[in-house]
Amino acid sequence: MEGFLNNLDIKTLGQVFTPKKIVDFMLTLKHNHGSVLEPSAGDGSFLRRLKKAVGIEIDPKICPKNALCMDFYGLF
Template sequence: MKAYGEVFTPRHMVDRMLDLVAEELETGEGFVDKTFLEPAAGDGNFLVAILQRKLRAIEQRIEPALWPRESLFALASIYGIELLEDNYADAKIAMLTEFLDFHRGHGTPCSTRTNLHRAAAFLIDTNIVSGNALTGLDSGGDEIEFSWWSRVPAVPGGVLREPFTFRSLREEAMFDFGVHAAYAVCPIDRVHEEVRAQ
């Protein structure tokens, strides 16, 4: 769309760019949790390529019993902002489709009734935002808000959700965690239940 200067990066260029950060995506320590933000997500071509690489690395480096859990942590590490509503919707669908196809390909139950599906859809809805990265505002005119998903070492598969504004990341170079709703630690496959801290 010319009015917005919309340009889609070809897949071969996406792959070449991601090759530059292959260690963070696929081979380095803690690769599952390495965070990526695409501030002009388009229809999700970068987001999906990042997820594909992380899932492939999980498949190669982590025992199969942990793939559902680790794939959710991989999803939790990928963020996007997109201005145009049609692209925003396409990006979210593409991410969920990629995630579910991975699990279907391995025979893991992931129907809409499973926690795996529900948690994945929730993480995608939370991490991919309709808004403008230049103004820092979402499609409703409010500040873009993301959540940081921290592993809880004492709770295998446990995650702590800590909301923060995109503005705090851009302008203050630190997260403004303390001014937002607090959530209880929960298993990552139950993040969709949104249990608030007491």
């Protein structure tokens, strides 16, 4: 998904995707306890690698194709 958006989209939408190497490093820091909140699920770089993960992405164009995408706007 990296490189999917051009610079204008990044500027306009504020969406920047975490590079795989950074995701790998950050996941080595978790200690298998507690919860992980991914407030900007994006392309699912973190969510694909975490068990029992729940993520929120408000942009349906970015939501991974195999994800269950629903409109939760206004429920919170």
